[in-house]
Amino acid sequence: MSKGVNGVRRLRLCLMAAGALGFAAVFTLAVLGLQPFGGDVHPYGDRAVRASLLRGTPNTVSSVNFDQRALDTLGEELILVASALAVVVLLRMVRREEEDEPGRHRYGPADVFEALRVTGYALLPVTVLVGVYVVAHGQLSPGGGFQGGVVLGTAVHVLYLTGDYRALDRIRPVPLFEGGEAVAAAAFVVLALAFAGLIIPMNAVVGVEVGCAFILVLAKFFEQALLVRETG
Amino acid sequence: MAWAAYLTAGWIVLAGFYGIVTSRNLVHVVVCLSVAQSATYLLLLSVGYRWGATAPVFSDIRPGRPVVDPVVQAMTLTDVVVGATVTALLLALTVQVSKRRGTVDPDALRTLEE
Numbered sequence: 001m002s003k004g005v006n007g008v009r010r011l012r013l014c015l016m017a018a019g020a021l022g023f024a025a026v027f028t029l030a031v032l033g034l035q036p037f038g039g040d041v042h043p044y045g046d047r048a049v050r051a052s053l054l055r056g057t058p059n060t061v062s063s064v065n066f067d068q069r070a071l072d073t074l075g076e077e078l079i080l081v082a083s084a085l086a087v088v089v090l091l092r093m094v095r096r097e098e099e100d101e102p103g104r105h106r107y108g109p110a111d112v113f114e115a116l117r118v119t120g121y122a123l124l125p126v127t128v129l130v131g132v133y134v135v136a137h138g139q140l141s142p143g144g145g146f147q148g149g150v151v152l153g154t155a156v157h158v159l160y161l162t163g164d165y166r167a168l169d170r171i172r173p174v175p176l177f178e179g180g181e182a183v184a185a186a187a188f189v190v191l192a193l194a195f196a197g198l199i200i201p202m203n204a205v206v207g208v209e210v211g212c213a214f215i216l217v218l219a220k221f222f223e224q225a226l227l228v229r230e231t232g
Numbered sequence: 233m234a235w236a237a238y239l240t241a242g243w244i245v246l247a248g249f250y251g252i253v254t255s256r257n258l259v260h261v262v263v264c265l266s267v268a269q270s271a272t273y274l275l276l277l278s279v280g281y282r283w284g285a286t287a288p289v290f291s292d293i294r295p296g297r298p299v300v301d302p303v304v305q306a307m308t309l310t311d312v313v314v315g316a317t318v319t320a321l322l323l324a325l326t327v328q329v330s331k332r333r334g335t336v337d338p339d340a341l342r343t344l345e346e
Binding site: 028220 | 236238250253254278279280287300302303306318321323324325
């Protein structure tokens with residue numbers, strides 16, 4: 001059995017080597033046909049910058065995402081919703097499993113220093129504030145809904161990192177974030193189809209949506225790791 | 233030398249694929265896929281790079297100053313988002329595989345159902 005598996009592995013590696021050589025050759029040929037690295041020819045970039053300045057958006061990347069290519073961002077947004085939904089569906093309780101009450105376990109407050117826990121509570125509002133800043137300032141400076149949403153979505157998990165799962169469970173009621181995710185996604189569809197170019201509201205909606213999606217996905221992984229057990 | 237950044241992207245793809253092919257653990261496969269995907273960030277940003285240029289944000293620079301290509305930067309942002317969602321989805325699948333089959337070794341997963 002193990003000999004067969006080894007043979008299969010060697011065969012797979014040979015196949016991979018052949019494919020890799022082919023890829024390397026074709027990729028190198030393609031690269032030699034590209035503009036030299038760092039060159040001055042960027043026709044799309046120059047036009048995007050001009051269009052963005054014409055519309056008065058200093059952050060050109062935001063302008064490309066939410067104004068010039070808003071329809072593409074809509075697709076990206078729907079990929080995010082679909083995959084968050086898929087994670088929630090995949091990690092639902094299945095037969096022969098049940099979920100423990102969060103309070104039944106001492107996942108937190110774990111054995112951490114009191115100072116660490118206080119640091120967690122102190123960092124939470126600061127992190128949320130940074131997230132809101134990154135979302136709100138996305139039109140003017142590097143940042144925007146996607147980046148700020150990730151900061152917001154991970155901000156609440158500072159509490160878990162500093163050892164208090166129950167506090168995390170209290171401040172993020174999952175149904176609320178499921179609703180937020182759905183409402184924000186719907187709002188983004190409307191904005192992208194009818195009002196593309198309203199960068200500030202689009203950034204805000206994307207920030208809410210990305211934040212909710214991250215919280216939902218991480219909540220499901222936490223449930224699997226901490227609360228779900230097989231009943232036999 | 234001028235093409236080193238592009239060729240590095242190709243090298244990273246192959247490194248990621250090598251990891252996937254030789255992997256003994258599905259979590260490791262997911263991470264290797266992320267490595268392979270990160271090559272696309274490098275490729276996109278290299279395509280948009282311009283010597284002596286700055287970030288394409290005009291809050292504190294005068295219009296007319298050369299900036300790097302914002303279109304590929306926006307594409308890279310899309311790429312990062314899609315990469316994160318793919319990773320989350322694959323890890324969720326890995327959790328279920330581990331629960332149902334009791335293993336995360338790809339070589340031990342021969343058929344769909346045993």
